[in-house]
Amino acid sequence: MPQALTLYELNKEVRSVLQSTLRDSYWVQAELAEVNVNRSGHCYVEFVQKAKKGNTFVAKARGNIWANVYAFLAPYFEQQTSQRFAAGLSVLVEVEVTFHEVYGYSLNVIDIDPTYTLGDMARRRKEILDQLEADGILNDNKELSMPELPQRIAVISAPTAAGYGDFCNQLRTNPAGYVFYTKLFPAVMQGSQTEESVIQALDAIAQDVELFDVVVIIRGGGATADLASFDTYPLAASVAQYPLPVITGIGHERDDTVLDLVAHTRVKTPTAAAEYLINRVEESASLLEDLSQALVTSVQQRIQEEKMRLQQLTAALPAAYTRHQAGEERVLNRLSHRMALAVSEGVARRKHALQLWEQKIALRVPVKLQQENVKLEMLAQRIHDNSPERILARGYSITLKDGKAVRNVQELHSGDKIITRLSEGQVESKVL
């Protein structure tokens, strides 16, 4: 009988060989297939390495993170990566290789490098984005136009999430009192079921797509982010090609998930998503108020303008009349002036003529007077020559009856008294 070892002796031998040949620790790249934390705070994980193609494992190992390590390692990792230390992640960990006679081969984790995980997540995101781009759907959702009034909102959220309550409350209590209609499509928003659950909710909304203006995917109030759940190609492709604009508010501060990148609009929190919607309606409302103000103003202005036009016309009337009148007046004035001028000229002319005549008369009067004087004298001579005295002196007599000269004997009757005037004296006689 060959010399046999007890199992314990063999395991002890293995352990001592491992301890003597292996280094104290190694940095190892692996994927976390399982992560469990027990009540005493120890974390048990399963590391795997998948084949380049397909999902078969090419390596597998148990790992332990003792409570004293896990207590600082997990928060550090989560703070650095915005990612819960959970199954599905690729990690770079520093491990001690151990072999225990009872529990066998396992890796004790003593440190972790979160940048590796970040890099790996970024690489996965980039692969998904490249694929979406290649499919030509990367920006499809962004290119949809956000309705002016996104009031009918399909909400994808865990029904009990604090973020959902915040979102609805924010909308309900918007100060302006805009109306919003929200309908919840419940989904699991964390862990491995996330992808399938959110896609189901999207499909359910798509059944009544005309009833909604917008889809909001929110999460918040939970513990740590679990962004990897949203970094999947099927989910990203569903959102990118969704017929309604999708708003994400999945509650993380750092890197955008693929879901955020393909969504129409990404905000950080559910409350911010509500704010976004309220602002959008607010924009529309203020445009409406501007228009309604502009309507009033422009109508008033128009009426004012018409009034002014009317006033101007009214005012222009007398002016035009006055202008017309002034014209007439000028004509009149000119005429009257001309008339006055003509009159005064006429008068002057006549006056002048008169003066000429006067001068002429003045010149002629003495001549004329003399002539007349001569004539008068001649006449006087002639009168003198023919005076009764002269005639009587020449021997003629005049018979008077009743003081009148008798020229016809018929005038005389018997018994009439007559006077005969002689050159010297007179004779009274009686007709026989």
Added chain:
Amino acid sequence: MEKKLTYTQAMTQLQEIVEQLEDNSLDIDQLTEKVKYAQELIKFCRDRLYKTDEEIQKLLKLDE
């Protein structure tokens, strides 16, 4: 006003009327009619913003 006017259509029409008013291309005789219509449009839009539409609520089967 047409029954099935959308909010966007109403806003577009409203904008047109205001523009017409502002560039004085509206005849003064059309003014009253247009302004009246514009006011109906404003009311329609305001109702959309501030008044709960029960038909939508029924369609969405919203739980209050």
